[in-house]
Every structure is written in structure tokens, then in C-alpha cells.
Amino acid sequence: MSVVSLETPRETGFHKTTRNCLQHIREVLLHHRWQDAAEYMASYSQTLEDTTANMPQLYAEIIWRIGTEILHHHLDSTLEDYNSFYERVKHSGVKHYLKVCLEHSFHLLVNGQFEDAKIQLSIAESWRYGKQSAGQSQRISGFLDYLIWCDKKATTSNEYDAAVNQEMHSYFRQSSVNLKEIMKLPGVWDPFVLSYIDMLEFYNDHEGAVKVLNDYAYDDSFPPNPNAHVYLFRYMKKQNHPLKKLLKVLKILHTLVPSHELMPEYCSLLNEGDLQKALGVVLDLLDYSSWRSNLDVWNHLLNIIKRLRMKKQWLKIFAEEMGYRKDWWLAIHFSTFQARKDSAENRELLEVKSFVVGAFCPHCK
Structure with a gap:
């Protein structure tokens, strides 16, 4: 009788190296060190040469x-960098070929490269690979109708042109049907959502736009997607939605990405009511190296402290929010080395931090 081995295959040196490389990428991304991430990614791209069954598709994604x-x-990314990157990824595996083509097309569109965007869609439309290409027609049609609609909108004169407007509306209806069907499928459909919202906003269907964005952000069958909450917040803010609704969106975004660029704004909005929550948000930001020397964030903390110190429960609130940070927070932000660095680079930041450390730890001054 043969015995089936349940042991996990031994990790090769190549796999261990790539696993460690990916871990480094994750760490620098958390701290927004984009140049370091780019350098690690250049090395990680060697995984596409791995011949292990099913692994190239995972690496490619x-x-x-x-x-x-x-x-x-x-900061140094160019359109040429995007084009080169998308072309390489497209040909690294067939599984995501269509989605990458559509994403590439959308990126070209938002950068004003309308004709190049149509070329990318034509390439996607002609692509065939067994079951992988099944169902692509609807996605391409929806996006192509949107591109044509954009073209008609751009060429419409200031004077009312009934024929052009009728044609635009026809493409809007066609695109809407296809985009609605696409977004019923669980997945990350950012370019399609933005396209659909653009059209709904043009026709002043703000209620419809908010519904689409809400469904995209809160449908549990979709994978967690911080962008969905960013799109919803920005649209609702533009439409002057109540503060309570804006805070609800940013609360979820904070849970997903506590270092997101919208968090200082979240803190500002919380300052109007929930000071303890605002304190927690700003402390979360300062946990990330990319925010640790940001004067605006430290000023948020300074203002929160000034207002909280007027409350009887100030020390209790501070202790609750400091929590697990108490053993290392002061050492990270107020070391002798950091003080010299702040003194040389930003005296205003040094003054703000001096106030903060005096409030948190009077005997440390």
C-alpha cells in the first residue's frame, strides 16, 4: 500500500528570495516609500520566469x-512608464489580459490620449483565448460606448445641437446597460465605475450616482476596495452631503487604510465633534514614517490636545488612545537624533512637537 505524503513541498532558494522580496515591498508600501517599492518590484518581476505550475499567474497579478x-x-512616473508597464503585464499571463487592456485604456483616456485609448480597446476586442475571452464583448462595448460618448461631449458646440445631443444620449443608454451588468459581478471595476459616474453626473442624476457608488463600496460580495470609499466620499462631498454621512464613509476607509491621504481631512471633520476619535486618527497617522515629519498632522494633534485639556477626562482619554503605543511612542518621535533633525530642517515642527511632548509627558521637557 502506498502512502500519500502530506508534507508541504520544500521551499526553493528562489521562492524564499521572492517571498522575502514581497515582504519588503509590503513594508515600504505601508510607509509610502514609493522609490524603494519600485526598486524591490524590479527584482520581484523575476518571478515571471518561475515555471512552477499555476504560479506565474499569481505572480503576474x-x-x-x-x-x-x-x-x-x-512622483517621477510618466505616461511612457505606464504604457511600458501595462504592455509587460498584459503579456505576462492570459488570465487578466482583458482587464489590463481596459485599465490601460482608461488611464490613457484620463490623460487625454483619446485615440490611443480606442486603439487599446480595439486590441482587447480582437483578443481571443478560449474561455478567458468569454463575456468580454459586453465589457468592451460598455467602455467603447463611453469613449464615444466622451468624444461627442467634447465636440459638442456651446449652441444647442439636437442631433449631437440625441446621439450622445443614445450612447449613454447603451453604455449604461453594459456597465450595470459588469458591476453586478464581484470584482474591482474602478474604471467602469468612474466612467458611469461621469455620465450620470453629466445628466445631473446625482441620486443615481450615489446609489452606484454606495453599491460598489458596501456590497459584501465585492473584495475590500479602499478606492470605492474614496470615490463615494469625494462625490458626496462635492454634492454637499451631511457631515454625518461623510464621516461614515471615512470611518470605513480609516479601517482599511489608516495612513490614507484623506485621513488628515477625516481628522479635521472629527474635530467638529468627536475629539477622542480625532486623536486616535492622528496618532494612527503618526505611526507611519511617511507622516512623522508632516507639520499639518502635528498641528492637528496640537489643536486636539488644546481642546481636550479643557475636559476633566483628558488624561483618561489620552491613556485610552495611547494604549499599546505608550512603551515606544515617545522614543520614536522625541529622540535626541530626531530633535536635531527637526531643528535643522523644520524649526516650526520642532516647536509644535515640543508643545506636544510637554502635554503628554511634562517631566520629559
Whole structure:
């Protein structure tokens, strides 16, 4: 009788190296060190050469998702960098070919490269690979109708042109049907959602736009997607929705990404009522190296402290929010080395931090 081995296959040196590399990428992303992330990603791209069964597809998706995020945030990213990256990812595996084409097309569109965006859609439309290409027609049609609609909108004269407006509305209806069907499928459909919202907003269907964004953000069958909450917040803010609703959206975003660029704004909005929550948000931000020398964030903390110290429960509130930080927070932010650095680079920041440490730890001054 043969015995089936239940042991996990031994990890090769290559796999261990790539696993460690991915861990480094995650760490620098958490601290918004985009240049370091780009350098690690260049090394991690070697995983596409791995011949282990099913692994190249996984590596390709990781590179696509994380690489796109790095490009979006890296200050030196150019359109040529995006084009080169998307072309490489498209041909690294067939599983995501269509989605990458559509994402590439949308990126070209928002950067004013309308004709290049249509070319990318044409490439996607002609692509075939067994079951992987099944159902692509609806996605492409919806996005292509949107591109044509954009073109009609851009060329419409200031004077009322009934024919052009009728044609625009026809493409709007066609695109709406397809985009609605696409967004019924669980997944990350950011370009499609933004396209649909653009059209709904043009026709002043603000209620419909909010419903689409709410469904996209709160449908439990969809994967967690911070962008969905960002889109919802920004649209609701533009439409002057009540503060309570805005705070609800940012609360979830804070849970997903406590270091997000919208968190200082969340803190400002909380300052109008929930000071303890505002304190927690700003302390979370200062846990990340990318925010630790940000004067605006420290000023938020300073203002919160000034207002909280007027309350009898001030020390209790502070102790609750400091929690697990109490053993290391002062050492990170107020070391002798950090004080010299702040003194040389930003005297105003040094003064704000001096006030903060005096409030938190009077005997440390």
C-alpha cells in the first residue's frame, strides 16, 4: 500500500528570495516609500520566469496590482512608464489580459490620449483565448460606448445641437446597460465605475450616482476596495452631503487604510465633534514614517490636545488612545537624533512637537 505524503513541498532558494522580496515591498508600501517599492518590484518581476505550475499567474497579478499602485504614487512616473508597464503585464499571463487592456485604456483616456485609448480597446476586442475571452464583448462595448460618448461631449458646440445631443444620449443608454451588468459581478471595476459616474453626473442624476457608488463600496460580495470609499466620499462631498454621512464613509476607509491621504481631512471633520476619535486618527497617522515629519498632522494633534485639556477626562482619554503605543511612542518621535533633525530642517515642527511632548509627558521637557 502506498502512502500519500502530506508534507508541504520544500521551499526553493528562489521562492524564499521572492517571498522575502514581497515582504519588503509590503513594508515600504505601508510607509509610502514609493522609490524603494519600485526598486524591490524590479527584482520581484523575476518571478515571471518561475515555471512552477499555476504560479506565474499569481505572480503576474501581484505585479499588476502592486505595480499600478506604485506608478500612481511615484512622483517621477510618466505616461511612457505606464504604457511600458501595462504592455509587460498584459503579456505576462492570459488570465487578466482583458482587464489590463481596459485599465490601460482608461488611464490613457484620463490623460487625454483619446485615440490611443480606442486603439487599446480595439486590441482587447480582437483578443481571443478560449474561455478567458468569454463575456468580454459586453465589457468592451460598455467602455467603447463611453469613449464615444466622451468624444461627442467634447465636440459638442456651446449652441444647442439636437442631433449631437440625441446621439450622445443614445450612447449613454447603451453604455449604461453594459456597465450595470459588469458591476453586478464581484470584482474591482474602478474604471467602469468612474466612467458611469461621469455620465450620470453629466445628466445631473446625482441620486443615481450615489446609489452606484454606495453599491460598489458596501456590497459584501465585492473584495475590500479602499478606492470605492474614496470615490463615494469625494462625490458626496462635492454634492454637499451631511457631515454625518461623510464621516461614515471615512470611518470605513480609516479601517482599511489608516495612513490614507484623506485621513488628515477625516481628522479635521472629527474635530467638529468627536475629539477622542480625532486623536486616535492622528496618532494612527503618526505611526507611519511617511507622516512623522508632516507639520499639518502635528498641528492637528496640537489643536486636539488644546481642546481636550479643557475636559476633566483628558488624561483618561489620552491613556485610552495611547494604549499599546505608550512603551515606544515617545522614543520614536522625541529622540535626541530626531530633535536635531527637526531643528535643522523644520524649526516650526520642532516647536509644535515640543508643545506636544510637554502635554503628554511634562517631566520629559
